[in-house]
Amino acid sequence: MGEYLVEAKNLCKYFQVDRHHTLKAVDGVNIAIRKGETLGLVGESGCGKTTCGRTLLRLYEATSGEILFDGKDISKLHGKELMQFKHRAQMVFQDPYSSLDPRMTIGEIIAEGMDVHVKLSGKERQQRIAELLAAVGLTEQFASRFAHELSGGQRQRVGIARALAVDPDFIVCDEPISALDVSIQAQIVNLLIRLQRERGLTYLFISHDLSMVKHISDRVGVMYLGSMVEMASSKEIFSHPKHPYTQALMAAIPEVDFDGEGKKTIERLQGEVPSPINPPAGCRFAARCKYATDICRQEMPKLVELEPDHFVACHHCDVCGK
Amino acid sequence: MENKEKILEVENLCVSFHTYAGEVKAVRNVNFHVNRGETLAFVGESGCGKTATSKAIMRLWNPPFVEIKDCSSMKYNGEEIMDMDKKRLQALRGNEISMIFQDPMTSLNPTMTVGKQIMEGLMLHRHLNKEEARKEALNMLRMVKIPDPEKNLDAYPHQLSGGMRQRVMIAIALACEPSILIADEPTTALDVTIQAQILDLLSNLKKEMNTAIILVTHDLGVIANFADRVQVMYAGQIVERGTTQEIFTEAKHPYTWALLSSVPALAKENKQELYALKGTPPDLLLPLNHCPFAARCEYCMQICKEQNPMETELTGTHKVSCWLQHPDAPKVESFYDRRKK
Structure with a gap:
């Protein structure tokens, strides 16, 4: 396996709500993404997936922790060096309707990042825009259109073309398909997989659609209330989830494979995610966990490598792991 | 399934939207029926007429912009919905047929407490007085498993999470024990674990009250686990x-x-x-x-x-x-x- 392209150590991002309350959106997360792989990040809304992705790109300043990109710590970069980093790391946003400027043509939107980072002549620029549009399956004519003339799927393609414009190595895809119809989702996912093969891209794929994440990712990390609870290869985590939260999450997926047996009756996770403002001490999941004991309520479990390349943060792995 | 009693029969339903660009025929000659106590699912991409059909059943479309064509026939328990006057429709909606709307964030009234919104239907349709209605509303909140119902009865929608708001929507829809519940994408805006809870809740209610459910969704996984019959819609x-x-x-x-x-x-x-x-x-x-x-x-x-x-x-x-x-x-x-x- 290749070396790590992106590594975050003990990454924290807190938001100050008021004088006495801190929202711990990301709290001590360790992430390592290898070159050319896709790391899927799943969890319920509000668990800190998006904050995590944005902090990795320095769209948010991390409260504490280290972010290594290609071995270099980027959390202290300024000026030219920061620009160089942003040249190599890009993002595809969740909502294709609000993430494109309605007053700019598609060509301008795609070229905006390019203009900042590389100097091209007018003709080269035009050519480059046409290339990018072709790469995401749109025709050259789209360059002069506006976002409102495009369908959701087409807009998301533009969002991807914009991210590709500066030839990045690393792209954070923040729920790129959740606003789209099923058949269009498949188109966009196919496109992302193809681009990765052609260009050797590394993805952080954030989504709450578990079956899509399983499909596109090499490895998957599961987040709960700001911390990583389990991380393993996508095959392993879906077939042998070890953390009780991951198990509950997997059990909740409504499966399309119809076995004719009728409907599943599985023990459901009760209650909802507690507020990340001043979260409880100890394991974040303890309040909803059926295996929870005193130690869970007092001490936060560390993410340990239980099996090769399978990390779990739980005090009772031996019991609930089976 | 054949010998079950048909509670709703829709024949030749046509719904058109009148726009500046012309007439959009959103639903074209749709026929179907719903049996008592079963779950019928509508599936299809956006714009295929799922919501247009389900709103037409409750006559929620207003002329002149949206027209339910005269050729349409919708029989609820043998009674023609197309021929109902305003008063009869009022009695039908929320009482005999009720609807859970897609987006729990926007379909609740932000200026009314949750309890008032549930009581509204109870007082109107079942002629309960305020106290009885409040008691019944509390029961409904318990049934949809809202934690701490006494406190949340007086909460405003913005104080609740998405999952809780959807439960409130369900409580409102079920307050008068309708015989048909139309659920328009009831779980699309929710997380998987909450979605599973809501679907479990709906199937329990179906069993207890023998309510027929029309489930509108584009999530095939939900259908596989939840529906009895499926209708695939395309272009109306x-x-x-x-x-x-x-x-x-x-x-x-x-x-x-x-x-x-x-x-x-x-x-x-x-x-x-x-x-x-x-x-x-x-x-x-x-x-x-x-x-x-x-x-x-x-x-x-x-x-x-x-x-x-x-x-x-x-x-x-x-x-x-x-x-x-x-x-x-x-x-x-x-x-x-x-x-x-």
Whole structure:
């Protein structure tokens, strides 16, 4: 396996709500993404997936922790060096309707990042825009259109073309398909997989659609209330989830494979995610966990490598792991 | 299932939207029925007429911009909904047929407490006084498993989470024990674990109250786990219908195949190409005299571009509108079956 392209150590991002309350959106997360792989990040809304992705790109300043990109710590970069980093790391946003400027043509939107980072002549620029549009399956004519003339799927393609414009190595895809119809989702996912093969891209794929994440990712990390609870290869985590939260999450997926047996009756996770403002001490999941004991309520479990390349943060792995 | 009592019969339903660009025929000659206590699911892409159909059942569309054509007939317990006057409709809505709307964030009134919104229907339809209604509302909140119901009865919608708001919506819809519940994408805005809780809740209620549920969704996983019968809609028409088992194991329409194969199966290998339907649904402004799916269909024949296929009855419950079912049509192996192997 290749070396790590992106590594975050003990990454924290807190938001100050008021004088006495801190929202711990990301709290001590360790992430390592290898070159050319896709790391899927799943969890319920509000668990800190998006904050995590944005902090990795320095769209948010991390409260504490280290972010290594290609071995270099980027959390202290300024000026030219920061620009160089942003040249190599890009993002595809969740909502294709609000993430494109309605007053700019598609060509301008795609070229905006390019203009900042590389100097091209007018003709080269035009050519480059046409290339990018072709790469995401749109025709050259789209360059002069506006976002409102495009369908959701087409807009998301533009969002991807914009991210590709500066030839990045690393792209954070923040729920790129959740606003789209099923058949269009498949188109966009196919496109992302193809681009990765052609260009050797590394993805952080954030989504709450578990079956899509399983499909596109090499490895998957599961987040709960700001911390990583389990991380393993996508095959392993879906077939042998070890953390009780991951198990509950997997059990909740409504499966399309119809076995004719009728409907599943599985023990459901009760209650909802507690507020990340001043979260409880100890394991974040303890309040909803059926295996929870005193130690869970007092001490936060560390993410340990239980099996090769399978990390779990739980005090009772031996019991609930089976 | 055949001998069950039909509670709703819809025949020849046509809904048109009048826009500046012209008449959009959103629902075209749709026929179906709902039995007492069963779950019927509508599935299809956005703009295929799922919501237009379900809102038409409650006559929630206002003329002149939206028109339910005169040829339509909707019989609730034998009574024609199209002929009902305002007063009768008022009594029907929320009392006998009620609806859970798609977006729990916007469909609750932000200026009223949750309790008041549940009590509203109870006082209007069941003529309870304030105290009784409040008691009943509290019971409803308990039934939909809202934590700390006494406190949350006086909460405003913005104080609740998405999952709790959806439960409140369900409580409002079920307050008067309707015989039909229309759930329009009830779980789309929710997380998987909450979605599972809401679906469990709905199926329990169905069992307890024998409510018929019309489930509108585009999530095939939800349907596989929850529905008894499925109707696949495309461009305002029902292209295939059958029991859940028939649709998931013996689908016959190319559009159904496409829907089923565009979702990744958990058991499958990663990073395989997903089946992606090319093109977009037809423009409903234009007249459509041929098969609506013809332009995107892999198996399109000459006749598909000329005439709309009749509905072929395969079994008592399984019906499909496709020229491939014609006795003279070539026998094809579906790409969905091919991919399953």
